[in-house]
Amino acid sequence: MLTIQDLHVYYGRIHALKGISLEVRAGEIVALIGSNGAGKTTTLAALSGLLRPRSGVIYFEDKNITHLPVHQIVRLGVVHCPEGRQVFARLSVAENLQLAGAHRSERAARMRDLQRVYELFPILAQRRNQYAGTLSGGEQQMLAIGRALMSGPRLLLLDEPSLGLAPMIVESIFRVIEALRCDGVTVLLVEQNAYRALQLADRAYVLETGCIKIHGPARELMDNSAVRAAYLGG
Amino acid sequence: MFTPSYLAQQIVNALNMGSIYALVAIGLTVVYGILRLINFAHGDMMTVGAYVALAVLTSLALPAWAALVIPIFVVAAVGVLIERFAYRPLRGAPEVAMLITSLAVSSLIENGALMTLTAQPRPVRLPAELTQRVDVLGINIAVMDAVIVVLALVLMVGLSLFVRYTAIGIAMRACSENVRVTQLMGVDVNRVIATAFAISAGLAAVAGVLWSGKFGLVDPFMGFVPGLKAFVAAVIGGIGNIAGAMLGGYLLGFAEVFFVAFMPSEISGYRDAFVFALLLVVLLLRPTGLLGAHEASRA
């Protein structure tokens, strides 16, 4: 579904991504793990169009999306749920969701997805008319994911959904991600919580200072001694 | 000297000036909210609107109300063009760069008008219905005065509803919080920004037409000082906040008119100094304004 070939991304003079290549197949959950500053968020930003790579190609369902504008990439089905929640604090929960679905033309599909979001996150239904800024961290993360779902994703890019959240909430969110797989959504998950990510994912890539160090089935990586030492606490 | 009818007339004046300032301030604040740009060329949208209205009025072939409607569309188009060619290429540039560009655009419009239309102020002859005087609630005012206030209120209410309930309005509010994330929602941010400029310029055009109607004159530099004062109004109310712009506009209108009305004549000449001293005070003591809660990085 998604193929990245030899992607180089720069921040000014800083070479953030040094020729990475990766693949995500339809229906998978792929994890991208690595420490802070490794380039995980940069990768997602390049995928969603927020950053322009200097060289390399990105194919989504055989279409070259490397230089498309952000909103067009979203409309093709690649939806980026950014790190740090970043919900619109001065809009209500419902307005946040409505905005994300606004670019879709079929009303029925939108309504259906809205129902699905309220099903997955009942608390959002309760708080639908509250300002998003008044929600707790976990609720905001749910809203962020709900928003991403409202855009009708075929490939969902999730950036650090567990960051700063209590373990129980993290569990419920990971359960939701699992449920999304059953809904037919492919997921590329960037996570600092390597253990949970590897438990959930089918395959994983390990990113270190802009390069892919190892990749393979998640189970194998969990057993890999180098990975264990670096990211899983030995 | 301070008779009730004098007071009443001053209140009417204050309402008029406040209405005009509010219309202009809203446009400024909407653009600032989304782009963090202080658009110095905004006041000149008033000027362009007033000239277009004048052209319509003197052409005689069009009905009088067209003098209000046509400028809105023309100036909105001008605003969109300016955004597309002068401001969009600089998105992401340091804020001072955008300020300089807006200064240049402003100078271009003013001096372009000077060059082609000359500095000679042109009189505006209002249709008779507007210059008549009527009694409203016991006060004798010109119809024009009432039109200004009513029209401004209608537009402001309309805009508030628009921003609150329409999809584009919600997108505009989202953009003023975070443009990048709004893009991630699949929103074509360029279109939203263009709409914001169109609305903002359109409101300024109305303000310009009303101003020229009230003061009876049009000249290339007429929008410059009101544009600056509208910025003061927006800052007082809280820059980036539409309700703040409305509040600030009326507060400034009242402050200005009452300053002139009730100060001795040696002092009343300092009216503009008073307005800008107000600006300095607000910027230094409460930069977020009365209703605003925007960036914390100003100090």
Added chain:
Amino acid sequence: MKRFLPFLWMAAVMGTAGLAQVLLNDYYQRVLAVLAINVILAVSLNLTNGFSGDFSLGPAAFMAIGAYTSAILTLPAQTKAIALPDLPPWLGQIALPFPVATLLGCVLAGLVAFVVGLPVLRLRGHYLAVATLGLMVILQVVALNWQALTRGARGISGLPPFTNLLWAYGWMLITVLVIWRIVYSPLGRAMMAVREDELAAACRGVRVFRTRLFAFVTSAIFTSVAGALWAHLITAITPSSFSFLLTFNVVAMVVIGGMGSISGSVLGAALMTLLPELLRRVETALAIGGQPLYGLSQVVVAVLMLAVMLFRPQGLMGQREIGDVIALLLRRDRPTQPVAPVGEARRTA
């Protein structure tokens, strides 16, 4: 020998100025004087806007202070008795020599800049710009209304024409020299550090506020010199001489020349002095319907500024000085400029 090079340059400039004063006709002398004044204005503004990173729209205000102060001080007592009868006697009776009057103007401008700078420099970016603009308006209104001091809208005329090329270029050299020494000194580097990253500079021990205030006050002082020179060149000043148009043109000089390059400001000033002269002929020649195209030169300036902002935001010289450019052309090694040009902070997102 190398150490004396600057002095040789200065002597050359002054010598040329003296010759020009004797040989050229009034028109050319006037243009050259305006050029020197513009250089002073541009280089001073660049100190705050370019090197210190504080975008000020205040030049007109400080120029007005310099102009009015020096005018009131140099105007002969008899003239003052008629034109400004309400002046307090100690002002009404003195008539000071030109340099003294100019210096007193500097002192006043410096004081005002200091007092205003203390609160206003707490602002940054475009808020600071607007605050300085507000200052300009306030001063203009004061000049218009304080009839006893300034004669309001009628202005002060009949000023002794003290400004000649020697004075103009003398002050210009002083300005450029002083500002050059400031900028290319540890203090100047501190300013540039503040411009690039205030927090980092503070962490390195830079007294951020003091540095910015120093730049602001110094800039005001030299701007007021320009005002005094201007007043005694044109011999008549009104509040509207020091309007936003003036500020805009000085900003144009600095932007087009390059914010962060003293040579750039000189170039910008030269450009902005010569352009209106050239275009003046065109304005009258290209009359539309019998009316000369007034405003054409301003339109051209605005278009130039837009072109610079859109296509070459660092201006003509960026942050390089003429010495660096020459060295570059001669392929010699120079100590590198540590910071990226102002306009390159754009992201690709």
